[in-house]
Amino acid sequence: MLYENALASAADLDGFRLEGDGAVSFPLGRLRLESKPQDDPEKDPNVVLWCPEDFGPNIAVEWDFWPIREPGLCILFFHAKGREGEDLFDLAPRTGAYEQYHHGDLDAYHVSYFRRRWPTERALHTCNLRKSYGFHLVAQGPDPLPAVLDAQGPYSLRLSIQDGEITFAIDGLVSFSWRDEQPLGGGKLGFRQMAPMIGDYANLRVSRL
Structure with missing residues (x-):
C-alpha cells in the first residue's frame, strides 16, 4: 500500500x-x-480536486463512491504531469474548464464514469477512457451504476495500471481493459465533476502493482 x-x-x-x-x-x-451556483452562464462551473501525491506507473487506485445528485459527470484523472515532466502543481493555474486538462500543458489519462450530463449519456450508460494531450478516446465499456433515484452505495471503484495495461471495474465488474503501447510514466490523480453533479467519496487507496 x-x-x-x-x-x-x-x-x-x-x-x-x-x-x-x-x-x-x-x-x-x-x-x-x-x-457552487453560478451567476454568470458563460463561466465554467466544473471542478477538479487533486491529491497532492505523485505515484509511479504501475498502481491500483481504489475508492468508494456515492452519486448524490444528477445530471452530471464524474472523472478520475491519473498519471497527470506536465508535458515536459513538470510537477502538475508547478504548471499554470487551471480553473476547471475541461479544455485546460485535455489541450493544456499537461499529459494524463482520465476515466469518466457516471456519465449522466447529456441525454445521450443518460440513455446509454458507458465508462470512457481518454488519453491526453489531446482528446483521444481509447477504450469504452458499460457502466453498471444505477441512477441516483435507485443508488444505495457505496460503490467500489478500482482502476489498475500495470505495464501499460489499464483496467477499470465497478463492484468487481470489469468495464474495460486497454493496453497503451506508449504508456505515461505516472503522476498525480484527481477527481473531476461536471455541474450540477454532487458526489460523495471515501477510502481512497493506492497500492503498487
Missing part, C-alpha cells in the same frame, strides 16, 4: 488542491464535492 486516505474530514484534505469554483464538505463523514 502506497497511500490511504479515508476522506472523512477536512484534515484529510491537507495539501489537496481544488480547481474551479467548488465546495467540499463532510456531512456524512465522507467527502462531498460539488460546484
Whole structure:
C-alpha cells in the first residue's frame, strides 16, 4: 500500500488542491464535492480536486463512491504531469474548464464514469477512457451504476495500471481493459465533476502493482 486516505474530514484534505469554483464538505463523514451556483452562464462551473501525491506507473487506485445528485459527470484523472515532466502543481493555474486538462500543458489519462450530463449519456450508460494531450478516446465499456433515484452505495471503484495495461471495474465488474503501447510514466490523480453533479467519496487507496 502506497497511500490511504479515508476522506472523512477536512484534515484529510491537507495539501489537496481544488480547481474551479467548488465546495467540499463532510456531512456524512465522507467527502462531498460539488460546484457552487453560478451567476454568470458563460463561466465554467466544473471542478477538479487533486491529491497532492505523485505515484509511479504501475498502481491500483481504489475508492468508494456515492452519486448524490444528477445530471452530471464524474472523472478520475491519473498519471497527470506536465508535458515536459513538470510537477502538475508547478504548471499554470487551471480553473476547471475541461479544455485546460485535455489541450493544456499537461499529459494524463482520465476515466469518466457516471456519465449522466447529456441525454445521450443518460440513455446509454458507458465508462470512457481518454488519453491526453489531446482528446483521444481509447477504450469504452458499460457502466453498471444505477441512477441516483435507485443508488444505495457505496460503490467500489478500482482502476489498475500495470505495464501499460489499464483496467477499470465497478463492484468487481470489469468495464474495460486497454493496453497503451506508449504508456505515461505516472503522476498525480484527481477527481473531476461536471455541474450540477454532487458526489460523495471515501477510502481512497493506492497500492503498487
